Amino acid sequence: MSSTASNLPIAKAITAGLRDAMTADDKVLLMGEDIGPLGGVFRVTDGLHAEFGSQRVVDTPLAEAGIVGTAVGLAVRGYRPVVEIQFDGFVYPAYNQITTQVAKMHNRTSGAVNLPIVIRIPHGGGIGAVEHHSESPEALFAPTAGLRILAPSNSQDAYWMTRQAIECEDPVIMLEPKRRYWVKGDVDPDHRPELTPWQARVVRPGTDATLLAWGPSMPLALESAQAAAEDGIDLEVIDARSLSPVDFPTIAASVRRTGRLLITHEAPVLGGLGGEIAARISEQCFYHLEAPVLRVGGYHLPYPPARMEHAYLPDLDRVLDGVDRLFEH
């Protein structure tokens, strides 16, 4: 293992994960726009082009359908492509390839062909950007069978999810929390975590209600739990970690203990992944629920211009307001 335990920003933890995966398996290669000498617009591939060369760190032509489509061919030929989509809002030209090809080739070939492709997407808002740079498209991918989706929220998960996504025989979309890229955390690359990447994690045990979040929303969830504790409400906070599959057993077990569930995500509530989770948990935990499952998220609107995004994104007040509503019942 080339890395050792260290304190790294999320972006650099992903870099380390990519480097170690490339060292471990020479079939791993990276493709994307500006990922070569520039190191990507978020510098996630910084240094890798110098280290591994142009055959393994490929600055592609500017065409997302081409990037993902050629990754399919490379994977059929035995490679493990890791593609970078520059921003969440630029994945749509590749949507056809992702949903009709990447997702379905294994099934189409009755299991004869695996597509171990990783699609890395910097994800979410709150960075003061222009249009198309702040999207949360998880609900556009999660219903598509054949795709797995991971949403790391911290450096350790960022490192290991990168490694495990690359090792996975199924295609994996990695939604990277772009506004947290520079938040540091401990990474231990020498010991495989006990949790699989597909499991949710209870990050703060509590008794009164469960608060579920993922990726970029995790700091807000923890902050909300702290604030609620000051008001005497003990929240259990869960990091979903995997958005396909969602780890329903862990969430349901928590809700059976607390009797209440609030889900927060940046994506619009209408049609968001929180809706599916709410429906399943309502079915599975009906007799344990003290209140309807509630959601705090974006509105049914295009992501707004930067100087309005604070009103669109869930924040401490809106999450606490949601917590209060859980106890109105």
Next chain:
Amino acid sequence: MSVFRSTIPDVAADEPMVQLLAADGTRSPHPEFDAVLAGSGLATPERLRGYYRDMVMIRAADLEATSLQRQGQLGLWASALGQEAAQIGAGHASREQDYLVPTYREHGVAWARGIEPWRLLELFRGISHGGWDPNALRTHPYMIVLGSQAPHAVGYAMGLQRDGVVGTGDPTTDASVLALFGDGASSEGEVAESFTFAASFQAPVVFYTQNNQWAISVPTSVQSRVPLAQRSRGWGIPSVRVDGNDVLAVLGAVRSALDSARAGNGPMFVEALTYRMAAHTTSDDASRYRPAAEEEEWAAKDPILRLRRHLEQQGEIDEQYVTRCDEEAHDLAMQLHHHIHGMEDPDPVRMFDHPYAEPHPIVDAERAEYLEYISQFEDEEERA
């Protein structure tokens, strides 16, 4: 001999480039474009002085926008430094009735279309997704998803065909469309599909690429093994490469292509070879991927200086005019500075205003929910 023929010459080496103004301002003749320029009145000394002023103004606004970004007044700025001739030329080559479809870096084009610079800054400041009415100004909004605007341009041109304003023989009312995209964006599938539609329907559209040689950190050679101008020829779309730092070559090429399209002769493609003198945006650091020597080499080909030298050689510009342009440019920058610093943030409730053209119950409900939620805080403020 093989029936296959190589179409892969050295990148960027094998396509002649039309130039009317050399870097030192020397004018060379070009029978076809000279005729267009003479016939259109686009190249009178007065007009040329006007383009000089336009370029000086837009460069000042551009530099001011960069400092506004540094001051935290804009979230981002995409500078068009170095591309002034390619943009002012293309903008003025279009006729009033034409429709222009820009990217996000067309500040000179916008200026030529009469769009005030502060309107461009709304998007970069983050108070709107686009600062003007496209129909009123016959200019599409700035488009950020690369290549996605190209089919819109073709569709608009198909509309012109159906409206009977193509090929009537009257260039003062016949219309055409100018579709702009960068060298990087030219790789997107939607651009290829646009070529196909435009050719199949012989739509009155001119594709226009400012090949500024970079797509963020990626050089044009990654996008194409052949000079970009050659790309469209496989579709049967005639094309030309011009010196994009030469305002006369751009004017001549774009005006003659637009007039050909409006006359009913189908689409054309113009590649303007230029250079992105600044970093990609204020978030970018160009020193990570390109040598300073390249930037210096291109600074010597500056489009503004070139036109001024030409006008000086012709005795058509004097110190006084140059100074007045500089003063006006300074005033514009100051105005922009004060305008932006004085801009109030919009009330976020406005985000609910335009997701749909017709009433929508979910949006209405969420707006009401938002207002009620916000009012709690207002009540608290009043009590405090």
